[in-house]
Amino acid sequence: MSSKSGSKKQTFAEIVAAVESDVPVPSKDSAISPGRFSGDTLYDLAGHALREVDDHALDPAEIRDAVLAGALLAWDSCGCGGYCNTLKWPDPESLLREASSAIPRFRKNHPARVTRLRGEGGDVLLVAGDLRWGDLFR
Numbered sequence: 001m002s003s004k005s006g007s008k009k010q011t012f013a014e015i016v017a018a019v020e021s022d023v024p025v026p027s028k029d030s031a032i033s034p035g036r037f038s039g040d041t042l043y044d045l046a047g048h049a050l051r052e053v054d055d056h057a058l059d060p061a062e063i064r065d066a067v068l069a070g071a072l073l074a075w076d077s078c079g080c081g082g083y084c085n086t087l088k089w090p091d092p093e094s095l096l097r098e099a100s101s102a103i104p105r106f107r108k109n110h111p112a113r114v115t116r117l118r119g120e121g122g123d124v125l126l127v128a129g130d131l132r133w134g135d136l137f138r
């Protein structure tokens with residue numbers, strides 16, 4: 001934006017300063033939304049990129065153990081694996097409360113696929129499909 005109302009000429013240093021202040025600060029967060037997929041990569045709520053640890057689908061006891069060890073859950077109820085970006089992240093306190101009292105249950109004919117992802121902020125279990133675990137997934 002230039003204005004002709006000011007008649008004084010800018011010095012070169014002032015021009016440089018003005019240009020530099022207009023340059024957006026490069027941020028690795030600018031292209032991502034915490035808690036969602038960006039391209040093929042899921043980011044945790046703190047904005048850390050998550051990578052699948054392996055192909056192993058966790059069973060209910062393993063899910064509980066992982067949560068008790070501090071893992072968070074990202075739940076995709078439609079079961080596509082989170083690409084629809086309607087992931088829900090149960091809060092850690094509720095997770096621990098359920099994990100300390102019960103193991104989750106799969107629906108008989110449509111067990112959720114639960115895989116472990118890992119990032120700088122810790123582990124996240126990606127839950128694709130239906131999981132019953134107290135009041136967490138309602």
Ligand SMILES: [Zn+2]
Pocket residue numbers: 076077078079080081082083084085086
């Ligand atoms: Zn989905």
